[in-house]
Amino acid sequence: MNKGVHVAAQEDAEKAYTSGERFFLVTAERDVLHFLSSKEDVSLAAIVPDASRYVREMTQYGLVGMAMRKVRSLGIVNLLRLLKPVLRSGLKIKKKDMRVLVPLLAFVEYLELRKCSLEIMFLHYHLTDMALATGNRVLLENYLKLSVKNVRLGLMTKNLGLLDKRLGEWGLNVNTVLAPFQLSGYGMRPTQKDCEVIIKKGKRDYYGFGKVVDVEREEKYAQQIGLKEWFVSK
Amino acid sequence: MVDRRRSENMVRKSNLILVTGATGFIGQVVVRTLLGRGKKIRCFVRDAQRTEALFSDVEIVTGDMKNKASIENAVSGVSAVVHLAAFTSEKESTAEESMAVNVDGMKLLVEACESQAVKRLVIVSSQSTKRERQGNYGLTKKLADDVVRKSTLDWTIVQPTLVYGPGQKGLFAKLMRLAETLPVFPVIGSGDYKMQPVYVDDVADALVAVLNNNNNNNNTIHKTYDLAGATRLSFKELLQTMLREMQQQKKIVSVPYWACSLGISILSLVTSKLPITKDNLLGLVQETTVDLEPARRDFGFKPRSFVEGIRKTIWGVDPDNVVKVGIIGLGKMGLVHASVLSALSGVKITALFDVNASVRGSVYSLGIKAPFFTSLDDFLGQPLDAVIVAVPPAFTASIAEKCAAHGLAMFIEKPLANSLEQACKIQEIVLRHNVVAAVGYMYPYRSLVQKAKEILDAGVLGKINSFEGSAFVSQVMARKKGWRYDKKTAGGGCVALHGSHLLSEIYFLLGMPLRVDGKLYFPYSAVEDKAFVTLVYPEMVRGTVKVSWSETGYRSLTLGLTITGENGTLQLDEDTVTLDLKSKKKGYSVGKTTIRREDLPTFNLEIGGEGYAEELNAFINAVRQKGKVLVGVREGYNIQRMIEAIYNSHAQQREVEL
Numbered sequence: 001m002n003k004g005v006h007v008a009a010q011e012d013a014e015k016a017y018t019s020g021e022r023f024f025l026v027t028a029e030r031d032v033l034h035f036l037s038s039k040e041d042v043s044l045a046a047i048v049p050d051a052s053r054y055v056r057e058m059t060q061y062g063l064v065g066m067a068m069r070k071v072r073s074l075g076i077v078n079l080l081r082l083l084k085p086v087l088r089s090g091l092k093i094k095k096k097d098m099r100v101l102v103p104l105l106a107f108v109e110y111l112e113l114r115k116c117s118l119e120i121m122f123l124h125y126h127l128t129d130m131a132l133a134t135g136n137r138v139l140l141e142n143y144l145k146l147s148v149k150n151v152r153l154g155l156m157t158k159n160l161g162l163l164d165k166r167l168g169e170w171g172l173n174v175n176t177v178l179a180p181f182q183l184s185g186y187g188m189r190p191t192q193k194d195c196e197v198i199i200k201k202g203k204r205d206y207y208g209f210g211k212v213v214d215v216e217r218e219e220k221y222a223q224q225i226g227l228k229e230w231f232v233s234k
Numbered sequence: 235m236v237d238r239r240r241s242e243n244m245v246r247k248s249n250l251i252l253v254t255g256a257t258g259f260i261g262q263v264v265v266r267t268l269l270g271r272g273k274k275i276r277c278f279v280r281d282a283q284r285t286e287a288l289f290s291d292v293e294i295v296t297g298d299m300k301n302k303a304s305i306e307n308a309v310s311g312v313s314a315v316v317h318l319a320a321f322t323s324e325k326e327s328t329a330e331e332s333m334a335v336n337v338d339g340m341k342l343l344v345e346a347c348e349s350q351a352v353k354r355l356v357i358v359s360s361q362s363t364k365r366e367r368q369g370n371y372g373l374t375k376k377l378a379d380d381v382v383r384k385s386t387l388d389w390t391i392v393q394p395t396l397v398y399g400p401g402q403k404g405l406f407a408k409l410m411r412l413a414e415t416l417p418v419f420p421v422i423g424s425g426d427y428k429m430q431p432v433y434v435d436d437v438a439d440a441l442v443a444v445l446n447n448n449n450n451n452n453n454t455i456h457k458t459y460d461l462a463g464a465t466r467l468s469f470k471e472l473l474q475t476m477l478r479e480m481q482q483q484k485k486i487v488s489v490p491y492w493a494c495s496l497g498i499s500i501l502s503l504v505t506s507k508l509p510i511t512k513d514n515l516l517g518l519v520q521e522t523t524v525d526l527e528p529a530r531r532d533f534g535f536k537p538r539s540f541v542e543g544i545r546k547t548i549w550g551v552d553p554d555n556v557v558k559v560g561i562i563g564l565g566k567m568g569l570v571h572a573s574v575l576s577a578l579s580g581v582k583i584t585a586l587f588d589v590n591a592s593v594r595g596s597v598y599s600l601g602i603k604a605p606f607f608t609s610l611d612d613f614l615g616q617p618l619d620a621v622i623v624a625v626p627p628a629f630t631a632s633i634a635e636k637c638a639a640h641g642l643a644m645f646i647e648k649p650l651a652n653s654l655e656q657a658c659k660i661q662e663i664v665l666r667h668n669v670v671a672a673v674g675y676m677y678p679y680r681s682l683v684q685k686a687k688e689i690l691d692a693g694v695l696g697k698i699n700s701f702e703g704s705a706f707v708s709q710v711m712a713r714k715k716g717w718r719y720d721k722k723t724a725g726g727g728c729v730a731l732h733g734s735h736l737l738s739e740i741y742f743l744l745g746m747p748l749r750v751d752g753k754l755y756f757p758y759s760a761v762e763d764k765a766f767v768t769l770v771y772p773e774m775v776r777g778t779v780k781v782s783w784s785e786t787g788y789r790s791l792t793l794g795l796t797i798t799g800e801n802g803t804l805q806l807d808e809d810t811v812t813l814d815l816k817s818k819k820k821g822y823s824v825g826k827t828t829i830r831r832e833d834l835p836t837f838n839l840e841i842g843g844e845g846y847a848e849e850l851n852a853f854i855n856a857v858r859q860k861g862k863v864l865v866g867v868r869e870g871y872n873i874q875r876m877i878e879a880i881y882n883s884h885a886q887q888r889e890v891e892l
Contacts, residue, residue, distance in 0.1 A: 008789065053789075058566070096596035129841045130569075133577035134601030158840045162577065169401075171257060171284040186832035189839060201290050211809065211832060 003219060004045065006209050006231040010035050016234060017042070025178075025209060025231040027053075027124075028109040037116045045120040045178075045207070045231070046113050047156055049105040049127075067093075067101070070108055078111040085147075102127055103142040110148050120207075121148065122156035122178045132162050137170045144174065152176050154207070161190040164198045174204060181208030181230065183221040196225050209233055251445070252308055252352075254278045254299070254343070255318030256292075257285055259407075260358060260397055260437055264316060265289055267438040268445075278308040278319070299339030302346075309346040314354035316441055317343060322371050322511065329370050336374035337381065344385045353388045356444050358437070361395045361460070365520045369511065379458070390444050390454045392437070394461040395524060399434030400547050406431070409473070410548070413482050414603065420489045425470030428521050430462035433543035436535075437461055443533035454532050460524040465540035472540070479544050482605065491515075549582055557854050560585040560604075560613060560621045560642075562633055564593050567647050567674070568624035570842035572602045574850045575622070577839055581854055585616035614640050620670070620857045621645070626717045627652040627725040631659045634671075638663045643670035643857040645850065649734045649877060650870035652725030657874035664867045672853040672863040673870030675738035676845030677793070679852065681834035686795075686806045687743055689813065692820045695799025698744065701777035703795040705736040709783040710758050719759045727761025729754070729880055733781035736793050737876045738865065739806075740769065740777070743797070746872055747771050751889040752880035758784060767880050770889070 004023035007013045010031035013024065017035075022042050026032050027050045036042050057066040074082065085107055086093065092100040102123075110121060123143050131139045144153050154176030157163045167174055179195070180187025187210060188195040199206040209231040212218040222230040251268060255261040256277035268275055269291065276293040279285045285294050297304020299319050309315065321335035340357075347355055359379050362372030382389045398406035413419060440461050444454045467475070470486060477484055498515055529535035538546075549556050559581055561572050568588075575581050586597060586606045594606045607613035614636060620643035623633055630651050637644055644664070650673050651657040664671040677683050689695070710719075710728075717723040724730060729752075747769040754762035764782040771777070795806045802815035813827040839847040849865070856863045875892055883890045 009787075095599075096592075097599040098596055099599050101596075126842065130573040131601060133573045133841050135576070136599075136601030139599075139601070159577075162839070168288050168290075171288050173283045173286075182832050184830075184832045186830075186834075186836055187840075189836060191838065203286060203290070211830070213830070 003215075004229055004231045006233040007032060008234075012234040023229070023231075028112050033112065033116060040117075043117045043119050044113065045122065045229075046109070046118060047122050047124050047178075048109040048113075049102070049124060050109070054105065064096070067105070070105065074108065074111060078108075081111055082108065099136065099139040099142055102139055103146055106143055107146055107148075110146070110151065118151050120152045120154055120176055122154045122176070122207075125156045125158045128155045128157045128163070129159050132157065132159060132166045135166070137166075137172060140172060140174075144172070154178060154205075158187055159189045160195045160198055164203075176205050176207070178207040178209060178231075180210050181206075181222060181225070181227060182210045182212065183214075183218050186210065199226050202226065207231065249274045250276055250293070250312045252276045252278055252312040252315045253318065254308070254315070255320060257281065257288055258318055258320075259399075259401060260394075260434055261318045262288060262401070263399065263434045263438040264318065264441055265292065267435070267442055268316075271442055276308065276312060278305070299335045299342065302342050305339075305342045306346045306350070309343070309350050309352050312352055314356070314445060315343065315347060315352060316445065317355065317357040320371070320375065332370040332374045333377075336371075337377045340378040340381045344381055344387065347387055348385065354445070355382065355385075355387045355389045356441060357382055357389065357391050358441070359391050359393045359458075361393050361462075361522045361524065362516070363393065364522050365516060367516055367520065369516055371511070372516065388455045390456075391458040392440060392444065392461050392529075393458060394432050394437050395463070395522070396429060396431040397434050397437055398431050398543065398547060401434075406547065409476065410480065413473075413477055413480055413484060416484070418485045418487045419473055419477065420494075421470055421473060421486050422489060422494050422515065423491045424488065425473070425486070426468050428466055428468055429472065430466045430524055431472065431540060431543075432461050432463040433538050433546070435546075436463070436537040436543075440529065440533065440535050443535070446533075457528065457532070459529045459532070459535075460526060461529060461535065461537070462524040462526060463537045463540055463543060467540060475540060476544055476548075479541070479548050556580055556582045557857050558582050558584040558617050558619045559854075560587065560616060560618045561602075562587045562610070562613070562621055562623045562637075563625035563647075564588040564590075564597050565624060568622065569597070569600060569602065570846060571622045571624060571645070571647075571850060572597075573600075574839070574841045574847050575854075576602065577841060578847070578851060578854060580858075584618060585613050587613040610636060614642075618642055620853070623647060624674075626723045627656075627730070628723040631656040631663070634660045634663050638667035638669050641667065641669060643853070645672045645674065645853045646867070646870065647674040648738070648870065648873075649725055649730050650867065650874050652721075652723065652730075654874055654878040657871050661867050661871045670853075670856045670860060670863070671867040672849065672856065673865050673867060673873075674849065675735060675865045675870070675873065676843075676849045677735050677739045678742040678864050679845045679848035681836075682806060682809075682811050682829070682831050683739055683742065685829055685834060686804060686811050689804060689811070689820075689822070690743055690797070694801065694813065694815070694819045694822050695797065695804055696801035696819075697773075698771075698775050698797060698799045700775060701740070701744070701795060701797040703736050703740060703777065703779040703793070705732050705779075705781045705791065705793050706785040706788045707732055707783050707791040708786055708788045710763050711784060711786075713758050719761055721761050724761065726877060726881060727754075727756075727759055728763055728781050728783040729765045729767075730761075730877055732783055732791050733765060733767075733779070733880075734873055734877055735791065736779060736781065736795070737873050738869070739793060739795060740779070741869065741873055741876070742865075743795075744771065744777075747777075747876065747892060749889050749891055750876065750879035750883050752883040754881070754884040762884075765880065765884075768889075769876075 005016045005021040006025040013032050013035050025045045027047045089100040155174055156178040160179040185192030205228040207229045208227045211233045251273050253265055256265045257279055277285050278295050280298050282294050282296045295308040321332045360375045363376035561568050583604045586604050591608050621637050622645045624647040627649055749770040751768040753766045755764040757763050763784045767779040769777045797804045805812040809831050811829045815824055818824050837848050852863050879890050879892050
């Protein structure tokens with residue numbers, strides 16, 4: 001089992017890099033990405049799209065306005081790359097179909113993240129969990145079908161039990177999952193025991209994240225239950 | 235052909251049951267039912283990954299019904315076979331494929347069983363084998379039945395009628411999808427032909443009983459059984475019942491049989507994914523006679539009624555125990571609440587309301603599906619027990635009046651209203667109609683806040699002297715547009731929107747202040763962007779509160795509260811409660827003790843952020859038991875008094891009494 005670090009701010013990323021961390025879990029935050037893209041020995045797992053920022057921007061500019069701002073911030077090359085998926089789902093974008101818009105926003109962030117050494121892209125837990133709750137199989141399916149080169153697509157959830165149940169019901173094949181894992185059981189839903197059973201079955205590669213005090217003990221626990229990788233939140 | 239998960243230690247032959255077609259509509263339920271009865275299952279499937287995703291603890295053998303070697307491999311070492319795999323497409327060009335899978339495949343399966351001494355074979359056939367006019371499916375299933383009957387095996391054939399149940403697959407799921415999307419519902423011909431659909435769990439139970447073969451000491455070997463539901467009804471009655479239970483008011487229109495048949499024939503030339511197949515069509519217009527007596531006698535078959543089954547299909551649970559909730563206002567918070575409710579058991583969203591009809595499509599695309607209304611009166615005409623009111627605060631009172639008049643419980647998103655006068659009106663409405671009402675302040679439901687309350691109530695800090703609080707978020711860094719920045723609609727700026735969360739926390743922990751002094755700042759907006767507030771409590775306890783939505787470095791709302799008492803301080807933030815005590819008290823030691831969020835119990839669901847699922851779960855429980863909630867309308871009203879006092883204090887430039 002390897003260990004990575006989950007950072008939200010550039011300052012945290014810098015500190016973690018200085019202390020020897022080389023595997024980062026990030027959102028597509030401009031400053032963080034700018035710093036990490038300058039480091040050749042760093043690899044990334046990203047949480048996309050940056051849901052809380054979109055919610056804030058959506059509140060202010062509306063859905064289409066927010067999307068247009070995002071598109072404008074891309075360079076011409078990335079805009080051309082975006083053209084194909086946009087044309088393919090043109091009418092659905094106009095109709096504000098979230099099953100198309102969410103994967104599209106994730107793809108936009110992928111274009112931004114390409115400059116870094118991106119290994120995995122996890123769909124943000126706000127969106128994954130909302131889709132799981134409302135039975136929105138198509139949204140997750142569309143996300144998992146994104147055309148990304150050399151990047152694994154996974155789901156981030158705060159409800160691992162619900163995810164396991166729904167994916168089972170839907171027959172949806174997801175190989176990479178990120179969820180909270182802590183020795184104390186915090187965030188392991190519905191129960192710590194249920195989550196342990198799920199990962200021990202080994203159907204998928206499970207990645208964990210969480211704030212911890214005693215890294216050594218947590219690492220031992222993560223190893224014991226069979227986590228693939230574990231991100232310590234800063 | 236890949237053999238996967240085959241245990242090194244061969245499972246004892248007498249325990250292992252092979253299920254073909256395990257990922258199909260009936261197959262999935264059969265496998266789960268068998269697993270639930272402690273049976274060991276081997277699934278014979280084409281897609282191993284899909285099967286792995288569907289079930290745990292099953293053995294998987296991949297292959298298909300046209301491949302002799304894969305069938306032989308699947309049959310090896312099993313004690314019985316339940317055969318469900320079939321080719322159902324009705325495209326003319328696929329007639330050969332139907333024959334290859336359904337008939338030749340059956341021959342291969344029978345041969346494999348005979349050669350490997352697997353005696354027991356239970357096959358799921360169809361009532362379509364009994365019809366005069368048959369499509370590919372009916373015809374090939376009839377031939378397959380004949381193959382089985384001529385074999386030397388201990389066979390049993392079950393022939394269900396139209397099988398329905400929850401899930402995305404099957405004719406019934408298609409009918410339900412059509413009912414949701416079409417403006418009118420087409421019925422083929424007069425719709426008077428009778429049918430007797432059977433619930434999928436009843437079919438699965440029957441198969442298990444047949445396999446057990448010991449119910450009532452009757453032998454099911456070498457017998458063919460009809461399986462049907464307990465209710466015989468016309469297709470039109472079936473649709474009417476389905477639409478009624480789905481709460482869809484759709485007109486049923488007749489479409490001539492020839493037009494349907496022609497349409498299906500034409501469409502089947504271009505696609506195999508038809509909403510209804512030719513065999514379905516033939517099945518819908520040709521009545522077959524079913525005799526359930528042999529199944530009742532031999533293995534105690536007791537199917538449920540159609541109403542019972544359709545309710546379970548639509549609601550997932552007994553509808554009498556379902557709390558039916560409507561969502562008023564489909565903005566950000568309306569959608570978060572709708573998502574949480576979708577995941578709570580025993581809750582069904584039965585109606586949606588928003589004045590803006592254009593949000594309907596994107597709301598549906600999020601998976602939140604219920605009849606959508608732009609008229610509140612039409613919305614309130616739906617079957618409802620409770621509503622979520624997530625509209626700009628200016629509209630809450632008038633909506634609450636109407637909802638309460640319908641006797642509906644209400645969860646009102648915070649702040650309660652845009653003014654104290656309106657909040658007072660809402661409180662009066664709730665009391666007059668005696669309805670359950672909750673207000674969406676979720677912080678008191680958070681485990682850390684509850685821990686802080688427990689510590690304070692235990693008197694660990696001794697007499698409280700003062701406190702300091704802050705609520706910061708980076709939201710407004712320039713002039714912004716929208717109703718949130720209009721005092722009349724939103725009721726205020728950062729104090730009403732975010733500061734009210736901190737005020738709810740202070741109210742929950744320390745109670746109501748006596749006096750308030752507020753200073754507001756407006757660098758960007760017409761409403762306040764920053765506020766500095768002093769709260770005065772009895773015995774000269776004073777607290778200061780800073781609120782700002784224009785602070786840099788706060789991606790999300792961040793609350794902090796430090797309470798100082800005679801015996802030390804309690805510091806509450808988003809992640810921890812930290813105690814710093816002068817003397818040991820109630821088990822808490824001298825010096826610093828940090829209680830992390832991670833050390834406290836976690837609620838079994840989190841959607842949209844911590845506290846949302848907890849507050850809605852508490853609300854739903856209160857609706858069920860006609861009970862109380864932690865943050866009701868009284869608490870919401872008192873928090874509104876604090877908000878209003880801050881604004882009044884600023885306007886009057888003096889401390890105001892509460």
